[in-house]
Amino acid sequence: MKKANLFLLSLLLVFITGCSMEPPEWAKPKLSGDVKDLKIGLSVSTLNNPFFVSLKDGVVEEAAKQGMEVIVVDAQNDSAKQSNDVDDLIQQGVHVLLINPTDSAAISTVVQTANSIGIPVITLDRSADQGEVEALVASDNAKGGQMAAEHIVKELGKNTKVIELEGVPGASATRERGQGFHDVADLELDVVAKQAADFDRTKGLNVMENLLQGNPDVKAVFAHNDEMALGAIEAIQSSGKDIMVIGFDGNDDALKSIEAGKLTATVAQQPELIGQLAVQAAVDVTSGKEVEEVIPAPLKLVIKE
Structure with missing residues (x-):
């Protein structure tokens, strides 16, 4: 039902705007300009992996430092669940989506839905095959x-x-x-x-x-x-x-x-840093600043001291 509603909304937006993919102002999430009003939706592929737990922690901690709200959802390595989770985040009125895809192809549909209503998408560690992604934050x-x-x-x-x-x-x-x-x-x-x-x-x-x-x-x-x-x-x-x-x-x-x-x-790798960089990219994008298509998180070689 949620997917059907979102699909109908997308069609309505296209009709209202004369077949333009640019939605009217009333359909866009409102942001006052104060970074503390920014609501971030974070969808993680799985929180059953320490790497992605650290990535999530990096997002949550960096957002907390700047006074922003983060809504976290765990896809549990289920691409269908992740799509539904992101639909829910959109309906909760998030201003920006941070997505660590379970499946780069499967996530494309909801990325395109977010695009159609003006919600910017940033991916972490993996990108989406289709749809507009503002930036991919990942290790090299x-x-x-x-x-x-x-x-x-x-x-x-x-x-x-x-x-x-x-x-x-x-x-x-x-x-x-x-x-x-x-x-x-x-x-x-x-x-x-x-x-x-x-x-x-x-x-x-x-x-x-x-x-x-x-x-x-x-x-x-x-x-x-x-x-x-x-x-x-x-x-x-x-x-x-x-x-x-x-x-x-x-x-x-x-x-x-x-x-x-x-x-x-x-x-x-530095998963917490990936999360932190993604939050900063979210701030930049929603402030109208340009960001790099790929934002690399530096690696470090660890040896015995």
Whole structure:
């Protein structure tokens, strides 16, 4: 029913404005000009993942500092629920939407609905396939892959034999992290093997066990996320070898492993910073300022102090 109402409203707006996509002033959310009156709607893909909890915390804390209201909804990794959640946020009169999509294609319809009634949309970590998004706030995955390769070269030298554990085939993070890694590795390292382990710790363990048998002289491993890296470490420990392992994300288990002297390093994302940058982008957009289409959140390489 809600979707039907929104669809009818969109058609009405087009009719009233002479087939223009620009809605009349009465249909636009009103904002006084005082940032404290700004109401933000935040839709998160899942709050069952510590990364996205930290992202949410970054939004809520930054908005609180500036005296703004945030309404948070959890899609629970259900794209249909997320679309309904965003519909609800629109009906609650939010001035701007911050969306961390569960599915970039599925979220497109409600992004277009928001566009039709003048509500700006900013995406976090992932973007939407269609509809107008003012800005995407995300980490630079390609840069992170480069950082991992550069650290291996720095510590072990050129032509070091390396194994690459890839994420889910076709996933944007897999593609971008791998691309960044190979921008350096193809020139300065010897990647003797690479195989997908689907961002999964158990698969990382099993794949690493198999690759070690065929590549006994490998000196380093780059895993596209920390879960695979931690699985690889288990396989390496069982083999009795001393091999550098670098992960990606900076999750709690990875940081503890670094402190324990097991994981060599992780390319750490900063989800709270992503949230903070998204709030600032929301303020800028609703104030009429231009924002960059992609707002990168810096990465940092974490090693044992």
